[in-house]
Amino acid sequence: MRTGLSEKTSTAVSTPNDGASSDAPVQLLTADGVRIESPEYDTWVEDLTKDDLLSIYEDMVVVRRFDNEATALQRQGQLGLWPPSLGQEAAQIGSARTLRKDDFVFTSYREHGVAYERGVRLEDMTKVWRGTANSGWDPFTVGMATPAVIIGAQTLHATGYAMGIKRDKADSVAVAYFGDGATSQGDVNEAMIFAASFKVPVIFFCQNNQWAISEPVGVQTVRPIADRAPGFNIPSIRVDGNDVLAVMAAMRVALERARSGGGATFIEAVTYRMGPHTTSDDPSRYEDLGEHQEWAAKDPIKRFETYLDGLGLLTDKVRESVKLAEDDAAKRFRAACIALIDPEPLTVFDNVYAEPNSGLERQKREFAAYLSYVEGTER
């Protein structure tokens, strides 16, 4: 028993590497940028104004530029590592744009587009990867936990947060972002069990980017990932993750259900990781070039651009202003990232505990003594 939402969509999109799926993901924009009608989903995006559309476009462009800049900074030795979000802009920005400030997001480490929509500063996203801090932001100021690196762990945190929302009788929603690889983890399955049993307002947003480092999604599942959730009594939607409008529509369906007491929804956003897993990865060892090119033709930004152009929205003035916005963001980001200062040695002891801890304090005092001793010796 799927929701019945995705089954009725009439337009298929080719997804050559998404397992054994026979179900076409929900789509409102074809890979060529042609807007197709969907009686079920059109209503969920019909409120979007021209300004909204252009703003979505600009965000996708800026985030892609930022992501590319971060990759470049890693190559220049300014970041230790970077996990590119290249190709997943529609899935991330489309979903996160539908959220309210009082919603709360728990993500993995590749969700730069989500962080951007939540209001995280670009340089703050790179603090961890530059190695200057344990995390880049205060979760409570942006409604987004700092990324979980252990795969799938955050889905339980989102579910627990949603248990709290329900107890508070609030209409906020918790969202868990994770990838296709994470769906093999026990934590993700336990999260769905808790979410279903307690009927809490959580959305499981799975970006199926086809890869878990070098393992294709077929290693994680032989059926569409979205098919799993109904077994937990969680309705699911399989959506074209490179179609920003379809992603927004699916997300709004899920949000409406969560806010009105209907419980959890599972969304599988079918997309593609166009970059390496991280800057340390080498996809040429496992990725088929033909497949890569097929997905390049379904690029989320390109198709949205074609669509906007068809609407006559991409005037020279608009193009120029978007270009200015991305250039400016890139310039400011690069400067701010490089200016991030190394932390003082003794800060390693900070925030391990919230309350005084005699054991750690002694270790800190001893290390401080060592530091001043060494400093004195050097002089």
Next chain:
Amino acid sequence: MSQLTLSKAIGAGLRRALADDDHVMLMGEDIGELGGVFRVTDGLKHEFGPERVVDTPLAEAGIVGTAIGLAFRGYRPVCEIQFDGFIYPAFDQIVAQVAKLHARTNGAVKMPLTIRVPFGGAIGSVEHHSESPEAYFAHTAGLRVVSPSNPQDAYDMIRQAIASEDPVMYFEPKRRYWAKGEVDLEHVPLALDKAHVAREGSDVTLIAYGPLVMTALDAAEAAADEDVSVEVIDLRSLSPIDFDTIEDSVNKTGRVVITHEAAQFAGLGAEIAATITDRCFYSLEAPPQRVTGFNTPYPPAKLEEHFVPDLDRILDAVDRTVGRENSLTGFVAR
């Protein structure tokens, strides 16, 4: 003052915490209607409702992982892990998430969780029901680890654990659940991270925690009959450890025996012995001795009396420190 068993004392502490703070909630398997397999939470679901005393799905990672989310939302969850040996599915959520979230968020997110774990053996049970996994957690930065040995501490320390802004692993000496003692429900308790000198003595310092404190006190009594004065330290907090109290005692006695049910290798006894050697080297009259479980899986019930340290094994180690004849006299190790 009330006369309570240790399990009832924990229950009383939980009831008090639930009554005092609406954000406190209990989560675990069978803790609601059944009151827990050891009845520690008996009656609390009826008193505070199923939203605050939550029977969870049978998933330890799920219990701790969702508790983390609740803590993000401002709640103070108290998780029950049904038995020591069942905690491993939650290991990642405890050591990689609960323990690190405060540091990971630069102090923005507090994790005031309490994780209750009945632990230890000598109850005649089967595999996975008698383990002592405390060292894993004491080794993990970001966690506090405590273990009460008597009803008064059980009551005080569960309340302090719940009130703590840090995550606290609360190890319950399950074979002492039925031990009775006077509990003052209103006194000012000793700080959670302080050890307690449970019996004063002058010849040997005997350090124990949780279920073995009672055994250690019995051993001290028996040693007194043989004219050896044993000072017993009830550690109470396993992370951090109150080394000041230990140091004062060992500087006085010059001899030390450490006992725990957990395996010896890389256990708490090793950490304590190393620190004592560092801080009390010139006071020591004998090498620190350890009396512990073996580096084996917890054995079948009919063998556990040999595995779990008892009065005789502790006294044998006491004899080693005071130079009396003992089991290793003339023993050639290699």
